Every structure is written in C-alpha cells, then in structure tokens.
Amino acid sequence: MEDDVIFLLKDISEKVVEKSNIERERAIQSGTHYSEMLPIEYSPSEKYLEIFHSSLKQFSTKLAIAVALTAEKILKIKGENTVIVSLARAGTPAGVLIKRYVKYKYSLNLNHYSISIIRGKGIDENAVKYILKKHPNSCIQFVDGWTGKGAITKELTEAVCEFKTKYGEYANLHSDLAVLADPGHTVKIYGTREDFLIPNACLNSTISGLLSRTVHRMDIINKNDFHGVKYYKELEKEDLSNYYIDIIEKEFSNFDIERNVIEKFDFDKEVVDWEGMKDIKNIERDFDIESIHFIKPGIGETTRVLLRRIPWKILVAKNAKNIDHVLQLAKEKGIPVEEYPLNAYYCCGIVKSLKGE
Known part of the structure; x- marks a missing residue:
C-alpha cells in the first residue's frame, strides 16, 4: 500500500559500484x-526462495503474534499519537x-518512516530532524526486526x-528500540x-x-542529505515485499492477544540483562576471535552469514530448534558445524578472518 x-x-543508484562478498569482506577487514560499499544484489536463488517460503509457512503465525505483542506494547507506552x-x-x-496491525485492530493510521542507522556512524540526523519538525507533538518509536x-x-x-547534546532535548525522542524478536x-x-x-x-x-543497504560516503552524501540507498528496478519482477506483508497480515484474524498479557506489561520493570553477551564473550574466548564483529549470533544472523558473508564455522546449541535450513546451507557450503553450549541463542555464525589471505 502507498x-x-x-x-x-x-x-x-548510479553512484556506487557493487562488490562481491569476498571483495567486501577483505575491504571491511582492512x-x-x-x-561505504554495497554487495552485489542478485535475483534470489532457488535456495534463498526455498528457505524464505518454508520459513514463512512455518513461522507466519508466530511472527504475526510477535508483531501484535510489539504493537500493543508500543501503544500502551507511547499512545495513539505515535x-x-x-x-x-x-x-x-x-x-x-x-x-x-494497529490499523487492523484499532483503525488507527500511524505515521511510519524508514531511516538509516549505521553501526559506527550513528543515525541519520537529518531524517530525525525532519520527523521531529513534521510531527512536533508525536512520540517517536524506533523499530527493528530483531x-x-x-x-x-x-x-x-x-x-x-x-x-540531544547537539540539538537540544526533545520530550518525544527516546532511544528505546522495539523489535519483533529479542x-x-x-x-x-x-x-x-x-x-x-x-x-x-x-x-x-x-x-x-527493492532497496539496498544504506550508504554513507562523504563524496556522495552531502551535509544536508539523507543517507543514501540504491533502488533495484531490475529486480521488480522478483519483489516479494508486499506478498510477505500480506501473508503475515492475514494471520491477524486468526488469534487475539489476551488483554491481561498487555495489562501486565510494565516497561519500567522489563529486565534488560544482555544475556546474549555472555554467549558472545564465551565464544570470543574459546575460539580466540579477534573481534566480536566476527560473531553473528541467532538464527537470523547465522542465516545471513551463510548467505552473504564468508563463514568460518557455525555453532549450534544442544537444544537448538528450527535450524534445518542452517544445517543444510552449512553442508552445501562445506562449513563445519560444532555443538556449543549457547544459552540465549540456538546457533551462531562466525565470519572467517581473511587476514594474511
């Protein structure tokens, strides 16, 4: 929908030359x-599509419930003017x-913007300023997938x-992030x-x-510009964006979130204990990993390592569930899989160090 x-x-779109996985990996590690770079975007292979469609079939209801719970919590904390x-x-x-979901359940049409944030460079400040100016009396809620x-x-x-240090305090600007899976x-x-x-x-x-990862390079992004992005017009026939959204939206009518679940939710009492960092630190120590940036935990990140990066090893928890596609991809690529005592995650991908290669 528009x-x-x-x-x-x-x-x-015309200003960035795409690089292969190995070229990008070497550049990043150097x-x-x-x-400052973009990966080459190919039409999705049969393997990509197979994993996508099977996981969509398997997890559509679970994902829709996660969407609903996230949305309900946002409305409880931030209100209808979000x-x-x-x-x-x-x-x-x-x-x-x-x-x-909010439109389906409450007939509310929330404003929604998508902006860039880049690890090591921060958020697109021009985009944030634009939103604050456009909606001075609304509460901003940042959202990510996982x-x-x-x-x-x-x-x-x-x-x-x-x-806030640069531009002053804004009562409606908070750094709390909402995600579907944490x-x-x-x-x-x-x-x-x-x-x-x-x-x-x-x-x-x-x-x-059909957008690329966001780009920030001083030679093409001026002081007052938003962060950059490439649009892949040549992939329009392969686009599944609306199909994906429509499939999950259809699930909203198949369940109803119990009101007491939301009523019990107390933002101030939610525990953020960074449980996952214990796994990261253990992996970093046990495998002598030179940087935690090489460690990509969780099923989603492990999948992306296998599909987009140069993987070295895949670690799986003894009690791991729903990782058949991870094991299949690792087998096809000849990547070793090792059982490891993970607590927060079911699996973890480790990017290969190309130092000396």
Missing part, C-alpha cells in the same frame, strides 16, 4: 567501513507490519544522546525473546522494497 511507509533516503520510525532496511518490514548482539541497540542509544535480551519492547527465523532475514532487497 501509505505503508515513507523512506527518508537519498537515491544514489578497515573500510561497510556503509510515529513509527523503522531502521532501514531489515526494520522496514517490521514497521509496516506494526502499522498494519536483535543479534545488540549492536544497533547500543548505536541507537549513543546516537540519540549525541543528537533473543539477546537487549531491549524492553519485544514480541518474543525466542530465537527464531524471521523470514525476511533470508532475502535482501526483494523483501525490503
């Missing part, structure tokens, strides 16, 4: 920031689904603090803390409105 989301992003601000690009489908290590949670907290225990507003595959983790632009 009013699902407004993207506050600059079109830089110090180039990931936001602006959803999703973090492009993985957060965009989550934001659209939350907006659709948490891994919690890097974006930290980035958002630091970015909002820096924004296995790392890094946020207070979530649909579930179970580690499960949110299907849009399987695909790239074809599940995110």
